[in-house]
Amino acid sequence: MSMPQPPHQTLSLQQPQLLVVEDDHSQRQLVTELLQAEGYRVCNADSVPAAILQLQQQPDIALVFSDWKLGSLSGLELLDYCKAHYPTLGFVIATAYGSVSHAVEAIQAGADDYLAKPFKRQELLLAVRKGLRARSLRKQNQQLSAALSEQQQLVDIIGHAPCMQQLFQRIQRISGTDVTVLISGESGTGKELAARALHQLSPRRQGPFIALNCGAIPESLAEAELFGAEKGAFTGAHAAKAGKFEAAEGGTLFLDEIAELPLSLQAKLLRLLQQGTVTRLGSHHEIKLNVRIIAASHQDLAVAVRDGRFREDLFYRLNVVPLHMPALRERSEDIPRLLEHFLQQHQQRYQQQAPALSKQTLKQLLGYRWPGNVRELANRIERYVLLQDEQELLAGLQPEAGQTPVSGFILPPEGLAFETLEKSCLQQALQRCDGNKAQAARLLQLPYKAFLYRLEKFGLTGGA
Ligand SMILES: Nc1ncnc2c1ncn2[C@@H]1O[C@H](COP(=O)(O)OP(=O)(O)OP(=O)(O)O)[C@@H](O)[C@H]1O
Numbered sequence: 001m002s003m004p005q006p007p008h009q010t011l012s013l014q015q016p017q018l019l020v021v022e023d024d025h026s027q028r029q030l031v032t033e034l035l036q037a038e039g040y041r042v043c044n045a046d047s048v049p050a051a052i053l054q055l056q057q058q059p060d061i062a063l064v065f066s067d068w069k070l071g072s073l074s075g076l077e078l079l080d081y082c083k084a085h086y087p088t089l090g091f092v093i094a095t096a097y098g099s100v101s102h103a104v105e106a107i108q109a110g111a112d113d114y115l116a117k118p119f120k121r122q123e124l125l126l127a128v129r130k131g132l133r134a135r136s137l138r139k140q141n142q143q144l145s146a147a148l149s150e151q152q153q154l155v156d157i158i159g160h161a162p163c164m165q166q167l168f169q170r171i172q173r174i175s176g177t178d179v180t181v182l183i184s185g186e187s188g189t190g191k192e193l194a195a196r197a198l199h200q201l202s203p204r205r206q207g208p209f210i211a212l213n214c215g216a217i218p219e220s221l222a223e224a225e226l227f228g229a230e231k232g233a234f235t236g237a238h239a240a241k242a243g244k245f246e247a248a249e250g251g252t253l254f255l256d257e258i259a260e261l262p263l264s265l266q267a268k269l270l271r272l273l274q275q276g277t278v279t280r281l282g283s284h285h286e287i288k289l290n291v292r293i294i295a296a297s298h299q300d301l302a303v304a305v306r307d308g309r310f311r312e313d314l315f316y317r318l319n320v321v322p323l324h325m326p327a328l329r330e331r332s333e334d335i336p337r338l339l340e341h342f343l344q345q346h347q348q349r350y351q352q353q354a355p356a357l358s359k360q361t362l363k364q365l366l367g368y369r370w371p372g373n374v375r376e377l378a379n380r381i382e383r384y385v386l387l388q389d390e391q392e393l394l395a396g397l398q399p400e401a402g403q404t405p406v407s408g409f410i411l412p413p414e415g416l417a418f419e420t421l422e423k424s425c426l427q428q429a430l431q432r433c434d435g436n437k438a439q440a441a442r443l444l445q446l447p448y449k450a451f452l453y454r455l456e457k458f459g460l461t462g463g464a
């Protein structure tokens with residue numbers, strides 16, 4: 001039988017790649033040539049393991065056309081493998097004449113179509129087109145849901161207040177660029193969330209997002225942690241180690257609490273920002289990097305510069321675009337939405353329904369200063385969902401608590417045994433509240449769990 005010649009090479013390159021799996025040599029040859037004649041690029045395999053190998057080696061395979069019976073295995077097993085590893089792949093299965101149950105089984109297992117043998121050329125082509133269409137729908141779906149979840153991440157930054165809307169506009173405007181951003185704002189205002197949003201919206205979104213808290217690494221280890229170290233660069237460096245900058249290659253490095261970065265490393269960071277290279281500890285070799293830097297600080301960096309704790313040149317280099325996260329008390333109109341958001345989040349997380357908050361409680365929450373900002377609000381709501389007690393939710397709120405300074409107390413020149421003082425405070429509070437732990441926790445302006453933890457630490461049982 002003479003087969004039509006495959007179409008021109010350049011055309012076939014744009015055609016989908018198909019995989020024909022058939023253990024019968026002449027049948028395999030025939031189907032392969034039929035499909036090639038239609039312009040498809042076709043590879044083939046004579047068994048399930050050979051097909052899996054082809055799939056692994058050729059990531060552009062769009063559809064598998066497989067026989068049902070393949071030696072000791074079946075096309076159904078190949079279908080299961082494909083569904084698990086390549087969920088969008090098109091799949092058409094050929095079953096022996098009269099075996100309707102196989103066809104039903106295949107469709108139930110997720111095949112896009114089946115063909116009863118012997119089949120006509122036209123039937124084969126129709127089934128392949130159907131499988132390819134189903135695949136492209138699945139691919140589209142996958143892309144849409146990826147885009148949706150990305151958007152969801154951004155939508156998760158809740159803020160309808162004008163100051164937040166301005167912030168979102170600013171984030172959107174710089175989203176397509178690699179510009180260095182310095183994020184300021186009190187603790188818990190969402191600095192890290194904003195940094196993640198900047199990364200998600202940037203062309204680097206497929207690359208890594210590495211967050212590093214500059215205040216959490218001891219100075220002696222910070223250089224190796226950030227810039228990497230060659231083997232033997234210092235005692236304990238048993239193997240060469242890439243630093244965080246290298247780990248963030250192609251993505252974003254978020255330097256949190258940048259004010260805490262030791263002065264010696266500030267100079268190295270400046271060099272990196274200016275030249276785009278790092279040098280590992282113990283090496284002279286410069287490594288070229290493509291990393292976007294976002295820095296954040298809850299301290300005022302301008303003050304740190306004035307105090308000589310932060311390099312002025314680095315400050316200007318980082319502060320190309322400043323982003324300021326408003327404190328929650330400056331946007332109290334967002335509090336109801338945030339309450340709703342965290343109530344839903346934690347109810348879902350713990351699979352627990354919490355009673356609606358009373359008007360009185362809402363009023364108190366709206367009037368509170370929220371020194372711990374959104375993080376504090378999230379934590380209080382989590383506690384409320386778990387314990388379902390409005391008093392717990394409000395614990396420590398009443399007398400503008402968080403900020404009440406402990407007036408009149410002066411640390412003695414010789415210092416004091418802090419733990420003894422702490423224990424004594426706990427005991428006195430319990431005594432004054434007749435052993436009522438919730439009240440005692442409130443008296444000390446501590447979250448209930450934190451209070452219990454401290455009781456346990458000192459082996460105090462409290463009372464009722
Ligand atoms: N606008 C917001 N909408 C929804 N959740 C938020 C918002 N702002 C902050 N959060 C949540 O509050 C918590 C604290 O946010 P994040 O860690 O980004 O704050 P931060 O400014 O980095 O705080 P810190 O200075 O203490 O590190 C996180 O769980 C975050 O998801």
Ligand SMILES: [Mg+2]
Nearest residue numbers: 188191192256
């Ligand atoms: Mg943070």
